[in-house]
Amino acid sequence: MNNYIKKNNVKIYGDIMVDSWIIGKYTKKSQEAPIKIFSEKNYKNNLGGAGNLIMNLKNLNVKFKFFCHVGNDKNGKHIENLLKKNNIAYYLKKINQPTTIKTRFVNSNFKHYFRSDLEKITNFSKKENFFTKKILLNDFVIISDYAKGCIGKNTVKNILKKKCKIFVDPKNPPNYFKNVFLIKPNMNKFNEWFGKFTKQKALKAMRKMNWQWLVITDGEKGVHVFKKNGENTFYKTNKVKYPDVTGAGDVFFSALIYSYLKGYDIFAASCLANNAASKLVSKKGIQLVEKKDLKSNIVFTNGVFDTFHKGHKKLINFAKDLGNKLIVGINSDQSVRVLKGKNRPYDKLKNRIANLKKTKLISKIIVFNSKTPIKIINKIKPDLIVKGDDYKFNNVVGKNLSNIIIFPRIKNFSSSKIINKII
Numbered sequence: 288m289n290n291y292i293k294k295n296n297v298k299i300y301g302d303i304m305v306d307s308w309i310i311g312k313y314t315k316k317s318q319e320a321p322i323k324i325f326s327e328k329n330y331k332n333n334l335g336g337a338g339n340l341i342m343n344l345k346n347l348n349v350k351f352k353f354f355c356h357v358g359n360d361k362n363g364k365h366i367e368n369l370l371k372k373n374n375i376a377y378y379l380k381k382i383n384q385p386t387t388i389k390t391r392f393v394n395s396n397f398k399h400y401f402r403s404d405l406e407k408i409t410n411f412s413k414k415e416n417f418f419t420k421k422i423l424l425n426d427f428v429i430i431s432d433y434a435k436g437c438i439g440k441n442t443v444k445n446i447l448k449k450k451c452k453i454f455v456d457p458k459n460p461p462n463y464f465k466n467v468f469l470i471k472p473n474m475n476k477f478n479e480w481f482g483k484f485t486k487q488k489a490l491k492a493m494r495k496m497n498w499q500w501l502v503i504t505d506g507e508k509g510v511h512v513f514k515k516n517g518e519n520t521f522y523k524t525n526k527v528k529y530p531d532v533t534g535a536g537d538v539f540f541s542a543l544i545y546s547y548l549k550g551y552d553i554f555a556a557s558c559l560a561n562n563a564a565s566k567l568v569s570k571k572g573i574q575l576v577e578k579k580d581l582k583s584n585i586v587f588t589n590g591v592f593d594t595f596h597k598g599h600k601k602l603i604n605f606a607k608d609l610g611n612k613l614i615v616g617i618n619s620d621q622s623v624r625v626l627k628g629k630n631r632p633y634d635k636l637k638n639r640i641a642n643l644k645k646t647k648l649i650s651k652i653i654v655f656n657s658k659t660p661i662k663i664i665n666k667i668k669p670d671l672i673v674k675g676d677d678y679k680f681n682n683v684v685g686k687n688l689s690n691i692i693i694f695p696r697i698k699n700f701s702s703s704k705i706i707n708k709i710i
Contacts, residue, residue, distance in 0.1 A: 297351040297548070299344075300418050301337030301431030301456075302438070304387035304406075305362050308332070312394050325392055325400065334369050335389060337431035340456070341375060343541035346575040349548060351429075353377045354418040356411060356437055362386035380417050384409060387435055411436045419445045426451045429544060430467075431537075434458035443467060454547075456540045461496055469500040469553065471540055477503050489513050500553045504539055504564075512557045520680040522558045522690045524565040525670075538576045539564040546581065555692045558671070559609070586610030587669035587689070589660045591618045593632045595642035598696055605694050606673040607648040614651045614667055615643060616660040625658065659684045
């Protein structure tokens with residue numbers, strides 16, 4: 288778990304708006320013009336923009352303080368009421384311009400007919416002092432940027448003076464966000480900034496902008512994750528028929544933030560967020576992410592598991608936390624001798640299986656005789672494969688079939704070292 292949760296110094300700043308939903312249907316043609324008449328049956332309003340992000344984080348039990356601007360109008364008052372109603376800790380600055388409201392006209396199944404926006408975009412980022420004055424040294428700052436005037440060219444510079452770690456969901460140009468810890472554009476935004484996506488362009492952009500992490504969401508295809516040192520991977524997503532992508536970016540970002548705050552690295556956090564987003568877009572309308580949405584269905588890991596130790600226990604716990612069902616592949620005695628030498632395994636197969644069963648976390652244990660578990664992977668088709676950090680993404684068996692998460696192993700714990708000490 289990261290210290291930000293313990294210290295309760297998570298702060299969010301961004302563009303908030305009202306998301307309005309008018310539910311109805313087309314009934315007949317108008318006699319006034321060659322158009323159809325939309326008959327309203329019901330409506331609902333909720334927090335939009337950065338508001339959707341904070342509602343998702345609230346639902347995940349993340350503690351934070353939210354800072355925003357609203358217009359001195361009825362929609363601004365409506366936002367304030369919704370913040371109060373949902374027990375959000377907020378600091379609000381009123382400005383003399385309309386509060387943005389996006390009104391979607393949909394049918395009862397939330398099929399979108401059209402959208403009407405009321406907004407006036409001007410730069411009011413100079414009024415951000417009410418936020419920057421509240422930032423403490425080493426705060427964790429989240430920026431939800433919808434390019435509605437909240438974020439200016441100097442916003443990040445001012446925040447970085449407090450040595451803060453910054454996560455950004457961006458709409459403004461990339462130079463606004465130099466030196467942030469993590470930035471999460473979607474693929475369309477990346478292409479707009481740097482030209483058609485390639486891995487080389489992504490890594491070059493990171494070096495130029497001094498980003499530690501670059502996470503690029505690519506809709507139903509999945510998400511690209513890049514670390515500044517060049518490590519990168521791609522997490523594919525499950526295909527959804529007739530997805531409703533409204534708010535999907537905020538679902539992904541909130542799940543990423545939550546997972547990082549819980550102690551996962553950005554690779555693992557991105558994988559979990561990808562799971563959540565793919566599940567939520569299968570539902571209609573704005574939906575809030577839940578912790579169960581982050582989990583994969585079937586998780587697979589494998590190993591020799593000789594002289595079962597603390598590192599093995601941590602791996603099994605880590606893998607089980609990621610999914611609903613954990614399947615473990617274990618090398619046969621013959622397979623171990625091929626891999627480790629004629630004096631291995633130290634514990635015979637029966638004992639190694641018994642040690643795994645004692646964890647009471649494993650749904651199924653499968654023995655394999657070959658060097659790798661590729662036949663098992665092909666058969667069970669896991670959503671996720673977990674391997675220790677002596678592996679890299681590119682050399683994990685099954686990488687083309689399943690998403691991969693690398694487990695940070697505990698140092699000084701390995702079966703070979705323990706056995707050598709015994710001998």
